[in-house]
Amino acid sequence: MQRRSTERDFSGYNAAQAERPVRPLARAAVSLALEGHRAAGQVPGALGxxxxxxxxxxxxxxxxxxxxxxxNGFQVHSYDVDPSVASTFVELARSLPISHTTTDLAQVEAFPAADLVISCATLPFVRRDAFPVLWNRIRDALRPGGILAVDLFGDRDDWAGTDGTFLARDEVEQLLRCADVLELVEEEREGRSFSGPKHWHTYRVLARRI
Ligand SMILES: C[S@@+](CC[C@H](N)C(=O)[O-])C[C@H]1O[C@@H](n2cnc3c(N)ncnc32)[C@H](O)[C@@H]1O
Structure with a gap:
């Protein structure tokens, strides 16, 4: 098992993802965020x-x-530490409003104000010592009423004990005190990862910033 996130083959993983369908968490988050936006009388893209x-x-x-x-009408600011995906984002940015930064999330000092923050299977790879500050920055960026859609990993995950962030349920609940929790699904199962068989312990979170 890799003990450090820097030893993981993220570029190999990402190269294998290009053709997969959009993750259900992203679909759910977009529906909720657009619903909120429309309820506030804001129609993305409408003249004036x-x-x-x-x-x-x-x-x-x-x-x-x-x-x-x-x-779906969002101005997107995306971040990833893997430099191999940067060229894809240069291509995407030619026709879509996407601005991409290659960085370790722990190094980002402030994020733009946002109506939606989404993070699929990534936050657990942020070093545990950097996670609380990053979480506060995410919370600060999310506008009241904004949607938070994230995957977190639990303390019984096979990768707990590496240098990432693996959380007990009460720690997840503490993190979500800043939000109305719309969905918090905790799962444990045997399965596979990109690097082989694995016991997964995950939380899928959908929440609305208070
Ligand atoms: C398991 S992949 C998930 C990628 C994508 N969200 C998806 O669902 O397919 C984890 C991603 O997080 C990125 N990553 C890992 N640690 C990171 C960090 N500390 N800062 C920024 N990105 C990181 C990796 O490069 C990789 O693209």
Whole structure:
């Protein structure tokens, strides 16, 4: 097992993702965020209307979800530490409102204000010592009423004990005190990862910023 996130083959993983369908978490998050935006009387793209809603994608990987967000009317700011995906984002940015940054999320000092923050299978790879500050920055970026859609990993996951962030349920609940929790699904199962068989312990979170 890799003990450090830097030893993981993220570029190999991302290269294998380009053709997969959009993740259900992203579909659900977009529906909720657009619903909120419309309820506030803001119609993305309408003439003379408010500016497009803003989405942050943390750990964008191959760009599947970033494309989906932009095609649904969001101005997207995406981030990923893997330099191999940068050229894909240069291509996407030619026709879609996506601005991409190659960085370790722990190094981002502030994020743009956002109506939606999405992070699929990425936050657990942020170093545990950097996670609390990153979480506060995410919380601060999310506008009241904004949607938070993230995967977190649990403390019984096979990768717990590496340098990432693996959380007990009460820690997840503490993190979500800043939000109305719409969905918190905890799962444990035997399955596979890109690097082989694995016991997964995950939380899928959908929440609305208070
Ligand atoms: C399991 S992949 C998920 C990618 C994509 N969200 C998806 O659902 O396919 C994890 C992603 O997080 C990125 N990543 C890992 N640690 C990171 C960090 N500390 N800062 C920024 N990105 C990171 C990796 O490069 C990779 O693209």
């Amino acid at each position: 209307s408010a500016p497009a809603p803003v989405a942050l994608e943390l750990g964008s990987g191959a760009g599947v979800e970033a494309r989906f967000l932009a095609e």
